[in-house]
Amino acid sequence: MARAARASAIRFEDRTFAGTLGELPWGLVLMLITVACIGTAALYSSTFTNPEEAGLPARHAVRFAISLGILFVIALVPIGIWLRAAWPAYFVTLAMLIGVELFGLTRGGATRWLQLGPIGVQPSEFMKLALTLALARYYHNNLTFQSGRFFIHLPALFIIIVPAALIFKQPDFGTTLALIASGAVLIFLAGLYYRIIAAVAIAGIASAWPIYMFVLQDYQRERVNTFLAQLTGQSVNALDDGYQIEQAKIAIGSGGWQGRGFMEGTQAQLDYIPEQHTDFILTVIAEEFGFLGATGLLLLWAAILAWGLVIAGRSNSLFGRFAAVGCVATVAFFILFNVAMVLGLVPVVGVPLPLVSYGGTVMFTTMACFGILLSVHLGRDERLSTQGMI
Amino acid sequence: MSSELDFESRLNRRTIITGAAGGVMFSGLVARLVQLQLFEGERYKEIANENGVKLDLAPPVRGAIYDRFGVPLASHRQAGRVSIVREQTADMDATLAEIARHIDLPMDERQRVIQQARSQASFQSTIVKSELTYEEFARMTLLAADMPGVRADMAATRSYPRGRDLAHVLGYVAKASSDDLARLTENASPEEASLLARLFRHPDMRTGRSGIERAAETWLRGEPGFRRLETNAAGRVIRELESEDLAPTPGRDIGLTIDAELQRAAIDRFGDESGAAVVLDIETGAILAFVSTPAFDPNDFVNGISYADYNALRENDRSPLYHKAYDGTYPPGSTFKMVVATAALEAGINPDQRVHCNGYYRFGNRTWHCWKRGGHGNVDMHWAMKGSCDVYFYEIARRVGVEHLADVSRRFGFGQVWDLGLTGGRGGTVPDDAWKRAALGEPWYEGETLNYGIGQGYLSTSPLQLALMSARIAAKGRLIEPFIIGEGPRPDKPIPYAEPLDPDHMQRMMDGMYGVTSEAGGTAWRSGDLGLGGPRLAGKTGTAQVRRISEAERRSGVLKGEEIARRLRDHALFVAYAPADDPKYAISVVVEHGEGGSSTAAPVARDILATAIKRDSRAAARWQQTASAPRTGNSGGTP
Structure with missing residues (x-):
């Protein structure tokens, strides 16, 4: 029995600090550092020709270093504390989301920021982590071996829907999708019946047409049309919405097997792709390092995420397992959606590539997720009470 | 059925399914990468290579214009300039003000730049200032790096190294x-x-816009090519790619018959006088000098002349914009007497027959005066020519009649536009009965034939035609045609007037002209010696009346030139050829308001001819020697 084999494992409180550090999955951390280095190099290449962006790669590296520190702090916090903090974190973040709705700051057409004293915060980012913890906590308390029932999942759905709706209204479509996706993974993990999953899938497909016809705005419909057109290989007007994705495809395709060489990609060096240092950074890697480079990065990420699932599987507590899977799902969603978007497989929604795209928020969120994951790893043998504060 | 074990294994199963689903999605992405990069990679690579390349129309280098010895008259010079692209500047006015702090850029120039920039697409560049001095260019090159939208570069500018010398011929x-x-x-x-x-x-x-530059536009222009420019997505040029196959075809060069040094000497000889001179190679009809002075500087026009400067040129009473040698027409005065004499010989009038001149000639109830008060006495044709006796020519003109005079005039080349392949050109007027009826609605009166006889009245001729006349005389009647384009787009010539002039008659004319400059009693006997220790010139003086001399004035004595405003003074004319014993060069000189042909025009003509002979201006031209030899590039000049 696995459970019996782990009985001898050391409880968290009994470890020395050095012993704790020694227990960390350093290979995983090393892979994260590798990804961040690839991102910094790609940023260096993509911003090289623009003097105004000269400082970006360095700032990216510094942010990674800071968030690596945050990762260790989160990792070293005992898993039991995260369990107890789950509900407060969720509700405080939810309150902040409502606060955004009431008196948030509007930047670039979206109301996402809340001014707290001297700093502006983006509660929707916190919600990614808070939702995962809250769902993990919910299932930790309520999922028993008897309950394969449907009704047990309704509160979980509610836990997801409320913040998702608030964030959708900001509007922040990417984050909304991220919440729903990672929430859905956790509901699936909790054992939702396949027939219900099938029913939801059929309903979703059936509602696609009415949503397209009656819910979407004209400009959104246009975007979907463009997306479908390029997906089916039709040439899209280079100056329209299709421009970015067309140029991205040219960049990726022209990379070929080995790429055109570092700093040698014409698409990247001549600024053909909008957002090439943020959401479309993969185009730089694919163009300059080719199929080998792009696939290598994807495999690296796949290995990191698989490691995350292994950590989840080894967790002795439901909270640990759900929190780990939730964190993996959140990061995986970003990677899968970003890459699919850059490759022209899904419509363009602003979703960055974690640790590679330039941008502070996604970096901190990602590293916080891995912090929780490591915390789960360190506390894998903790027997967590279903009781706790709240 | 449910047990803790089942629960545990279901969790594990679902974890694994989650992972597997993620793996499938990752595989899907890799498959897409395979499709884009491995299967369609080559196609996308091609698109990428063409993506950043913009074809920009590249202007051809305009053909150069040389004189007969290969001296560049119109060529190219590299000059520094500053230009500005409106859409790349934050604030045009501020940027221009900043530029004006470093280089001389007056306010009205700034206004012009702004207006021009606003009148074209915002991505097109507008030249702020061309022809920068070296210092300005160095300064602007440094500054431009920090001023968005501002560019300092070198550009080929059309340049006229000889300045005003050939302004009217070349145009601008x-x-x-x-x-x-x-x-x-x-x-x-x-x-x-x-x-x-x-x-x-x-x-x-x-x-x-004018001159050969305009008339030979298609010859000089060349064919545009393209430049392959690598641009970024914003259209900003990163670098130029090598692409010789797309290079523009340069325009073709033109070789003129002009001798630039002779031209310069002739202009210098005119000094402050305004006027025209044409030197012809008697053997070929090639124009060796084509002077109209004063002139404008065509270099001023290349980058746009200011309104004030242009107005100054227009309002100058010596008409620098006007091509006096080609577009100017003057009454030929006494220089026309060879035509009248030729007509008389053809009409069978005995040249030895004398006419008595006592200073005036009566016809009908009017009196025509000879320029010499008191008259020449009994003169034959030779004496009448060298003394320029008006009475003699009144008499023979009347006897020859207007129609024959007009006919002989045309055979000398008058009354016809000589198309040289440049803009302009006036034919003047060779009047006859038909012309007068058409132009004035009146028949010809015989009294008018008398004025015709001394080159006055309705008759008007251009300096080119006068030079041609003396060339045809000196060529013993051969119907020489003038041309100025030796190598290049030579205009289609009209069929020349068929009937040549009689060589014997022409010999008499030459004798008469020799008498003018070299025999006692000649009106210009002081100008006959070319000062070259031998060769002499033969010529004929003329005075073109600008105003009518009233009867009252004549009675009280004709006013001397100094007493009359310059613009009312007569034009001084002289036609000649040299050397007198072996004619090579023919010339006509008009000194506007110069008063006397012998006192003003003849010395000018003499010095120009002397220069031509000394320089051997009619020596074989470059295009005659090296018609098939490779030409050097036409980008000569100094920066």
Whole structure:
């Protein structure tokens, strides 16, 4: 029995600090550092020709270093504390989301920021982590071996829907999708019946047409049309919405097997792709390092995420397992959606590539997720009470 | 059925399924990468290579114009300039003000730049200032790096190294206006027209506005090519790619018959006087000097002349814009007497027959005066020519009649526009009965034939025609035709007037002209010696009346020149050839308001002819020697 084999494992409180550090999955951390280095190099290449962006790669590296520190702090916090903090974190973040709705700051057409004293915060980012913890906590308390029932999942759905709706209204479509996706993974993990999953899938497909016809705005419909057109290989007007994705495809395709060489990609060096240092950074890697480079990065990420699932599987507590899977799902969603978007497989929604795209928020969120994951790893043998504060 | 074990294994199963689903999605992405990079990679690589390349119309280098010895008259010079692209500047006015702090850029120039920039697409560049001094260029090159939208570069500028010397012959180039464009595309197909319109929008492109520059526009222009420019997505040029196959075809060069040094010497000889001179090679008809002075500097027009400067040129009473040698027509005065004498010989009048001149000639109830008060006494044709006796010519003109005079005039080349392949050209007037009826609605009166006899009245001739007349005389009646383009687009000549002039008659004319400059009693006997220790010139003086001499004035004594305002003074004319014993050069000189042909025009003609002989101006031209030899490039000149 696995459970019996782990009985001898050391409880968290009994470890020395050095012993704790020694227990960390350093290979995983090393892979994260590798990804961040690839991102910094790609940023260096993509911003090289623009003097105004000269400082970006360095700032990216510094942010990674800071968030690596945050990762260790989160990792070293005992898993039991995260369990107890789950509900407060969720509700405080939810309150902040409502606060955004009431008196948030509007930047670039979206109301996402809340001014707290001297700093502006983006509660929707916190919600990614808070939702995962809250769902993990919910299932930790309520999922028993008897309950394969449907009704047990309704509160979980509610836990997801409320913040998702608030964030959708900001509007922040990417984050909304991220919440729903990672929430859905956790509901699936909790054992939702396949027939219900099938029913939801059929309903979703059936509602696609009415949503397209009656819910979407004209400009959104246009975007979907463009997306479908390029997906089916039709040439899209280079100056329209299709421009970015067309140029991205040219960049990726022209990379070929080995790429055109570092700093040698014409698409990247001549600024053909909008957002090439943020959401479309993969185009730089694919163009300059080719199929080998792009696939290598994807495999690296796949290995990191698989490691995350292994950590989840080894967790002795439901909270640990759900929190780990939730964190993996959140990061995986970003990677899968970003890459699919850059490759022209899904419509363009602003979703960055974690640790590679330039941008502070996604970096901190990602590293916080891995912090929780490591915390789960360190506390894998903790027997967590279903009781706790709240 | 449910047990803790089942629960545990279901969790594990679902974890694994989650992972597997993620793995499938990752595989899907890799498959897409395989499709894009491995299967379609080559195609996308091609697209990427062409993506950043913009084809920019490249203006051809305009053909150069040389004199007969290969001296560049119109060529190219590299000059520094500053240009500005409106859309790349944050604030045009501020940027221009900043530029003006470093280089001389007056306020009205700044206004012009702003106006021009606003009148074209915001991504097109506008030249702020061309012809920068070396210091200005160095300064602007440094500054431009920190001023978005501002560029300092070198550009080929049309340049006229000899300045004013050949202004009227060469004409000048300027930026094509909409009128120019309409003219240039008149007979073009729509495709050609749009290409030309694009081409002439290029800031370096110029079009000929006058002279050969305009008449030989298509010859000189060349064919535009393309430059392959690597641009970024914003259209900003990163670098130029090598692409010789797309290079523009340079325009063709033109070699003129002009001897630039002779031209310069002739202009210098005129000094402050205004006037015209034409030197012809008697053997070929090649124009060796084509002087109209004062002149404008065509270099001033290349980058746009200011309104004030242009107005000053227009309002100058010596008409520097006017091509006096080609467009100017003057009454030939006494220089016409060879034509009248030739007509008389053809009419069978005995040249030895004497006419008595007592200073005036009566016909009908009017009196015609000889220039010499008191008269010449009994004169035959030779004496009448060298003494320029008006009475003799009144008499023979009346006897020959207007129609024959007109006919002989035309055979000397008068009354006809000589198309040299440059803009302008006037034929003057050879009047006859038909002309007068058409122009004035009146029949010809015989009294008018008397004025005809001394080259006055309705008759008007250009300096080119006068030079041609003396050339045809000196060539013993051969119907020489003038030309100025030795190598290049020579105009189609009209069929020349068929009936040649009698060599014996021409010999008499030459004798008469020799008498003028070299025999006692000749009106210009002081000007006969060329000062070369031997060769002499033969010529004929003339005075073109600018105002009518009233009877009252004549009675009280004709006023001396100094007493009359300059603009009312007579024009001084002289036609000649040299050397007198072996004619090589023919010349005509008009000194506007110069008063006396012998006192003003003849010395000028003498010195020009002496220079021509000394220089051997009619020596074989470069294009005659090396018609098939490779030409050197036409980008000569100094920066």
